[in-house]
Amino acid sequence: MSFRFKAVCDSSASASGEELKKQVVNLGDGSEVVHISRFLPLAESWKWFDYLDKEIPWIRPTIRVYGRSCVQVRKALPGSRFNSVLLNRYKGGGDYVSWHADDEKLYGLTPEIASLSFGCEREFLLRKKKPKAALQGQGKTAAEEPLSKRLKSNTIDQHSFNLKHGSLLVMRGYTQRDWLHSVPKRAKATETRINLTFRLIMQ
Ligand SMILES: O=C(O)CCC(=O)C(=O)O
Numbered sequence: 001m002s003f004r005f006k007a008v009c010d011s012s013a014s015a016s017g018e019e020l021k022k023q024v025v026n027l028g029d030g031s032e033v034v035h036i037s038r039f040l041p042l043a044e045s046w047k048w049f050d051y052l053d054k055e056i057p058w059i060r061p062t063i064r065v066y067g068r069s070c071v072q073v074r075k076a077l078p079g080s081r082f083n084s085v086l087l088n089r090y091k092g093g094g095d096y097v098s099w100h101a102d103d104e105k106l107y108g109l110t111p112e113i114a115s116l117s118f119g120c121e122r123e124f125l126l127r128k129k130k131p132k133a134a135l136q137g138q139g140k141t142a143a144e145e146p147l148s149k150r151l152k153s154n155t156i157d158q159h160s161f162n163l164k165h166g167s168l169l170v171m172r173g174y175t176q177r178d179w180l181h182s183v184p185k186r187a188k189a190t191e192t193r194i195n196l197t198f199r200l201i202m203q
């Protein structure tokens, strides 16, 4: 699986011969999102979708982690900074992931999370945490934060990305500390979407 994944990435960059349309969104204060809507070729992406849809024993373990299973990948993606992948399957527009941050300690302070999407296009939202919530993640109180940080910043505090079949979205820097993300319900999204999020778990 890991070898095939790498091969697919390489061929998408060279075989198409066209520049990857890369959108880099600076969220401010050291947080950043990179979005490449045609990261993998469409046909290759459908192969991945079919493989994952059929071969993964999709389960719904509890209501809190609705439709999600976790697979530990060892020695995967040689040379990369990821050692685990989480798989999400959204059967239709009624399946969603509510507002959260992947800010668990096991990912470190500035985790890089790379998300590949297959199948039905869905909206991905980012919303700035309320200042108190962002500070809690660092064990600080508002008073401990420099005045410059407490003044209202003029950056936009909500972003939306349409995650297409074969797209890649990378969250990095302080995005998990300072921002929340979600995939909301969408009545019009009738088809299945599968999403892989690659992460580095600190040993
Ligand atoms: O499905 C997605 O694009 C996001 C999933 C997600 O946020 C997660 O697995 O933590």
Ligand SMILES: [Fe+2]
Binding pocket: 100, 101, 102, 181
């Ligand atoms: Fe997440």
